[in-house]
Amino acid sequence: QTSPSEEKIKTLEKAGVLHRTKTVDRGKRLRKKHWSASWTVLEGGILTFFKDSKTSAAGGLRQPSKLSTPEYTVELRGASLTWAPKDKSSKKNVLELRSRDGSEYLIQHDSEAIISTWHKAIAQGIEELDPP
Ligand code: I3S
Numbered sequence: 549q550t551s552p553s554e555e556k557i558k559t560l561e562k563a564g565v566l567h568r569t570k571t572v573d574r575g576k577r578l579r580k581k582h583w584s585a586s587w588t589v590l591e592g593g594i595l596t597f598f599k600d601s602k603t604s605a606a607g608g609l610r611q612p613s614k615l616s617t618p619e620y621t622v623e624l625r626g627a628s629l630t631w632a633p634k635d636k637s638s639k640k641n642v643l644e645l646r647s648r649d650g651s652e653y654l655i656q657h658d659s660e661a662i663i664s665t666w667h668k669a670i671a672q673g674i675e676e677l678d679p680p
Contacts, residue, residue: 562590562669564662565601570620571636572652581637583656586619590669593677595622595645597653622647625677629670643667 566588569581585601597620626648636644636654641663643655657663 560589560591561673562666564588564666566597566663566666567639567656568597568620569654570651571654572646572650575650581654583654588655588666590666590673593624593673595624595670595673596620597622620653622651622653624670624673627674629667629674631667643670645670 564587565585567583568586568588569583571578571581587598587601589596589598596618599617599619622645628646630644632642632644632654636642637656639656641657641660643663643666645653645655647653655663655666657666
């Protein structure tokens with residue numbers, strides 16, 4: 549149960565379906581990439597990748613955690629975001645997110661417009677937690 553004050557802090561900034569894969573787990577490079585489409589939510593400085601892409605708008609926007617299990621949650625504090633260099637993936641529009649615990653994720657969408665709004669939102673989230 550979340551209190552009204554917690555509710556206020558946890559404002560949803562963005563949600564949608566993205567392709568993502570984890571490439572490094574706390575400093576250890578994973579041997580294989582497993583891209584999957586995943587419902588992704590950015591709120592309260594945390595980026596959450598759900599297991600599948602089905603947990604969407606029908607209530608999933610407000611309380612996604614009650615409807616599906618998060619697969620990865622990435623704290624944006626101390627994280628960094630860049631466009632992935634070409635050698636990281638042959639796909640287009642790929643972002644690379646590094647978390648403070650030394651894990652890395654690739655995030656991709658075929659639409660440049662969509663990935664750009666995610667880039668902006670995540671970068672803004674990082675900046676708000678770590679003002680320059
Ligand atoms: O870094 P890699 O090995 O080129 O990544 C590709 C593999 O993960 C591949 O899986 P299989 O090895 O099971 O085919 C994926 O299907 C590809 O999408 C990965 O490459 P891209 O360039 O799409 O990230």
